[in-house]
Amino acid sequence: MAYGDTAIEAVDVRKRYRGKVALDGFDLTVEAGTVCGLLGPNGAGKTTAVRILTTLLRPDGGRVRVAGRDVLADPRAVRYRIGLVGQDTSVDEVLSGRQNLVLFGKLCHLPTAAARRRADELLERFELTGAADRSVAGYSGGMRRRLDLATSLILSPPVLFLDEPTTGLDPRTRIDVWACVKSLVGDGTTVLLTTQYLEEADQLADRIAVIDAGRVVAEGTPDELKAKVGPDRVETVTRKPTLDEVFLHLTGHRPTTEPS
Amino acid sequence: MTTATALRDTATLTGRVLRHWRRRPVSIALGLMFPVLMVLMFGYLFGGAMAVPDGRYLDFLIPGMLAMTMLFGLEALVVSITADTAKGVTDRVRAMPVTTGAVLASRSAADLLNAVVGLGVMVATGLLVGWTAQRGVLPALAALGLLVWLRFAFTWIGTYLGLLLKTPESAVAVQVLVWPVGFLSSAFVSPATMPDWLGLVATWNPLSATATAIRELFGNPAWHDGGWAARHSVALALLWPAVLTAVFLPLAVRQYRALGR
Known part of the structure; x- marks a missing residue:
């Protein structure tokens, strides 16, 4: 594209x-x-x-x-x-990181050998090579997230x-x-x-x-949105509105910031 | 999308379930041992109090337990499908170029492989406690075929329920409901010993049809009232799973598609 x-x-x-x-x-x-x-x-x-x-x-x-x-x-x-990374990690918790990548590679219709090669590349790129053959159940939150991202990138999708x-x-x-x-x-x-x-x-x-x-x-x-609110909304002309204020201005309420 | 791709997807997803077994040998072993424990419990603890008119209770019990084993696979399937939905794996697969057919067929295929292993363990247990097939190899194979055919129908009930229930917690309900369905049959005792209305339900339970049919094919004690259902048990053991599949396979497909609504 x-x-x-x-x-x-x-x-x-x-x-x-x-x-x-x-x-x-x-x-x-x-x-x-x-x-x-x-x-x-x-x-x-x-x-x-x-x-x-x-x-x-x-x-x-x-x-x-x-x-x-x-x-x-x-x-x-x-x-x-496309690749999709959802709100929660969506990989197979029982399988290892490598097994996940090979499994989803095959489901993207890569030939088995290519799926294995791609798994190796992605494990390396996301610094998961050391944990590649351990069950995902034992991964930390960050490792799961990286594996999740890696899984979404198997086919190098143009849209993520x-x-x-x-x-x-x-x-x-x-x-x-x-x-x-x-x-x-x-x-x-x-x-x-x-x-x-x-x-x-x-x-x-x-x-x-x-x-x-x-x-x-x-x-x-981001700058355009900040400009939309206009400097007249703040006390001094030099201070730009924060995105929080942009949000309040546009929607009439403050954004929720706590994790869902 | 060619048939070859669909078959490869099915094989890939079936392989995934088999890899789960390799990574969870203890839970698999426990699942396989459970019906064996039931044989020992019913055969030796309660068996002394059971009077089978035309033979040993153990020879009546083993075919019943073989049929029961087909039913007991159901909850594991439901739990495993709901776990996939809860963990987001179902959605990940749905966002990939995989056919609905392959996703559902792989569930059935993996579960049937599980059932065949379970049958092997149970037949070995039966032989160890002195049960035998009296009428030769071919009728015995036909009996095993009827059992797998029953399980095939159950895989579609399980897949449908798994997609319907969505959370592993609600799958516990299936674990509880499997018991009355299993016991309200001729698996453990003749329906003739039950109060009339219960006996009627038990007689027409699909599980009873298969249990009675395989007792006939194995040449084991029948202990039935000689009613129409008992006399036509082989036909019923062929028909019941066909009816269940005809109802629950389309329901499972519909429920899977409904995830996108």
């Missing part, structure tokens, strides 16, 4: 989930090779949006294209082109979804994950990440979409 192409395009997506309106006219466009931060409080619809974009949930209405393919018409093609990738992680591991995301972007991967941490969005995202009550209420670069 060339730079300037659209990697993610959602138009007027609607979804009722468990009797509640989860997405209510959700629109989002993410250019290829950029990082988009989807920022919003618990219950705003972040996870529902990610689940629809990654083919896990069917929308009630709207159009969704990811990596140039229609999510509804051709989910299989989308699945070959990270749903609250650092929620509940210790600061050191959080910085590790951030470094990994930055290096992926350097390789040209498009990243959509959801977060409740404003600092995280500010650190990683080229553009931020603020989601509230199932729709995007504001979208732009």
